[in-house]
Amino acid sequence: MTSPTGNGVRRALMSVSDTQGLVELAGTLSQMGWEIWATDGTAAHLESGGVAVRRLAELTGHGTLLGGRVKSLHPAVFAGVLARADEADLTELERLGGVAFDWVVVNFYPFGAYVARGGDRPWDVRELVELIDIGGPALVRAAAKNHERVAVVTEPSQYATLLDELRRSPSGSLSPATRRRLAVAAFRLTAAYDALVAATLERVEAGEQAEPRLPEVLHLVAERWRLARYGENPHQSGAIYRIPWSGPSVPWGNVLQGKELSYNNVADASAALALIAELADRPAACAIKHGSPCGAAVADTVARAYERCYEADPVSIFGGVVALSRPVDAATAQLMERTFLEVVVAPSFEPDALAILAKKPRLRLIEVGPIEGRGRAPGWPTWEVRSVPGGLLVQTPDELDLVEEQLRTVTQTPVPDALWPDLRFAWRVVKHARSNAIVVAKEGQTLGIGAGQVNRIDAARQAIQRAGARAAGAVLASDGFFPFSDVVELAAEHGIGAIIQPGGSMRDHESVTAADRAGLPMVFTGVRHFRH
Numbered sequence: 001m002t003s004p005t006g007n008g009v010r011r012a013l014m015s016v017s018d019t020q021g022l023v024e025l026a027g028t029l030s031q032m033g034w035e036i037w038a039t040d041g042t043a044a045h046l047e048s049g050g051v052a053v054r055r056l057a058e059l060t061g062h063g064t065l066l067g068g069r070v071k072s073l074h075p076a077v078f079a080g081v082l083a084r085a086d087e088a089d090l091t092e093l094e095r096l097g098g099v100a101f102d103w104v105v106v107n108f109y110p111f112g113a114y115v116a117r118g119g120d121r122p123w124d125v126r127e128l129v130e131l132i133d134i135g136g137p138a139l140v141r142a143a144a145k146n147h148e149r150v151a152v153v154t155e156p157s158q159y160a161t162l163l164d165e166l167r168r169s170p171s172g173s174l175s176p177a178t179r180r181r182l183a184v185a186a187f188r189l190t191a192a193y194d195a196l197v198a199a200t201l202e203r204v205e206a207g208e209q210a211e212p213r214l215p216e217v218l219h220l221v222a223e224r225w226r227l228a229r230y231g232e233n234p235h236q237s238g239a240i241y242r243i244p245w246s247g248p249s250v251p252w253g254n255v256l257q258g259k260e261l262s263y264n265n266v267a268d269a270s271a272a273l274a275l276i277a278e279l280a281d282r283p284a285a286c287a288i289k290h291g292s293p294c295g296a297a298v299a300d301t302v303a304r305a306y307e308r309c310y311e312a313d314p315v316s317i318f319g320g321v322v323a324l325s326r327p328v329d330a331a332t333a334q335l336m337e338r339t340f341l342e343v344v345v346a347p348s349f350e351p352d353a354l355a356i357l358a359k360k361p362r363l364r365l366i367e368v369g370p371i372e373g374r375g376r377a378p379g380w381p382t383w384e385v386r387s388v389p390g391g392l393l394v395q396t397p398d399e400l401d402l403v404e405e406q407l408r409t410v411t412q413t414p415v416p417d418a419l420w421p422d423l424r425f426a427w428r429v430v431k432h433a434r435s436n437a438i439v440v441a442k443e444g445q446t447l448g449i450g451a452g453q454v455n456r457i458d459a460a461r462q463a464i465q466r467a468g469a470r471a472a473g474a475v476l477a478s479d480g481f482f483p484f485s486d487v488v489e490l491a492a493e494h495g496i497g498a499i500i501q502p503g504g505s506m507r508d509h510e511s512v513t514a515a516d517r518a519g520l521p522m523v524f525t526g527v528r529h530f531r532h
């Protein structure tokens with residue numbers, strides 16, 4: 001297709017905030033005989049890079065207006081983007097004094113980067129509002145609508161491939177399929193941009209730090225991080241998407257080595273990271289299998305924590321996903337090398353540790369940065385979303401830590417001082433096990449975990465059986481209340497030293513009586529932590 005601009009000249013309109021790669025792009029197009037047109041700041045950048053540019057002011061009769069609010073918003077510019085390749089449109093365009101653009105290269109004001117900026121810098125609402133790009137999205141939508149003639153380029157990462165296609169093309173233009181693909185990407189981008197603006201303004205209204213409201217219309221914006229090998233099973237396909245986020249998380253981590261990540265790996269690694277974040281005031285390790293912890297431990301060093309996590313349940317950790325609260329050192333790597341693990345997630349890996357683990361090239365290592373101070377990106381709600389046929393279940397995440405003021409010893413027998421740290425530890429672990437869940441733990445190490453059971457007594461039996469003789473003197477934590485006194489009786493039979501559970505059953509008194517009969521102290525937390 002020859003350019004509908006008359007005299008065969010091709011034109012690119014450029015207006016960008018991220019100038020990465022722009023001089024090279026414009027320079028190459030220029031050498032190919034293209035005219036480059038730009039808004040003022042972009043033009044200045046290109047001129048300083050030695051590229052000849054024509055300013056949009058030639059068409060609009062004015063430069064940037066209202067401190068940047070009006071730059072490209074003008075009929076002559078938009079007609080040049082929206083004109084179809086037919087005589088009627090092109091004649092009208094000519095009458096208007098416009099020129100037809102073949103490429104529109106735009107990226108927006110960095111609204112998202114401002115919103116996601118972390119730390120102690122609250123938003124300045126005036127700055128935030130000025131970062132709402134109006135002309136850029138308008139240009140992009142116009143070009144995307146007119147993709148039959150115009151190519152819309154919205155990402156520096158697209159430049160090289162598009163130039164390549166252009167060079168190879170006998171007609172000197174991108175293929176219709178490429179233009180359509182670019183248009184799809186462009187409309188996705190403008191939709192995501194507006195969704196972020198709407199969510200952010202809603203947060204401004206509610207107060208930046210306030211819990212985000214569950215919206216009446218939910219826009220989910222996430223970019224595909226990678227395709228998973230498959231979904232939960234090999235006959236399902238799966239992918240991992242990431243959402244704007246400033247804290248450590250698996251989709252924002254660095255994958256340092258290993259086989260391609262699977263859907264289940266990411267689910268388990270995220271569960272491991274969530275648990276380890278709760279234990280991160282000390283060197284800690286945990287192992288996850290099928291969404292539930294099979295071991296967790298704290299110690300004075302990360303190597304010892306891992307060793308204790310392994311010893312918690314040496315059978316179940318096989319093929320597990322491990323998370324650590326401190327950088328992985330050589331001593332820890334040596335211990336991990338002995339077992340088949342699927343994934344290790346940690347703040348970082350020391351070079352010696354990496355050298356050791358390189359001997360297991362299939363083992364996936366994910367570095368997520370410091371785990372303490374874990375938090376949400378300011379302004380970006382991180383609802384938990386799960387799909388059900390015909391709908392979505394949305395909730396705020398279970399971020400509630402143990403509420404010390406709510407802890408209540410409900411038995412006459414008091415909790416021995418020495419057991420309090422274990423009660424807190426076991427409680428934090430049971431919160432991350434699938435319901436119904438029971439955790440038996442001693443001296444900062446789980447000894448038996450029963451999870452995902454359809455009744456509580458089976459979960460307790462499983463946990464106690466896994467702990468074996470080690471249950472004597474250990475503590476027992478339950479994610480939900482006891483509907484009957486059976487768990488207490490079982491715990492007493494095996495010498496459990498103290499119990500922690502939410503309380504709140506109509507039959508609490510039966511459990512309390514059974515505990516007192518056995519001289520077994522029991523604490524109510526007043527909070528339950530179901531996890532399905």
Ligand SMILES: NC(=O)c1ncn([C@@H]2O[C@H](COP(=O)(O)O)[C@@H](O)[C@H]2O)c1NC=O
Nearest residue numbers: 017039041042069071072073108134135136
């Ligand atoms: N208002 C407008 O007419 C307008 N047209 C383009 N922009 C944006 O302004 C930026 C480029 O401006 P400059 O070339 O002046 O640095 C781009 O990010 C582009 O998306 C505009 N700015 C904001 O809406």
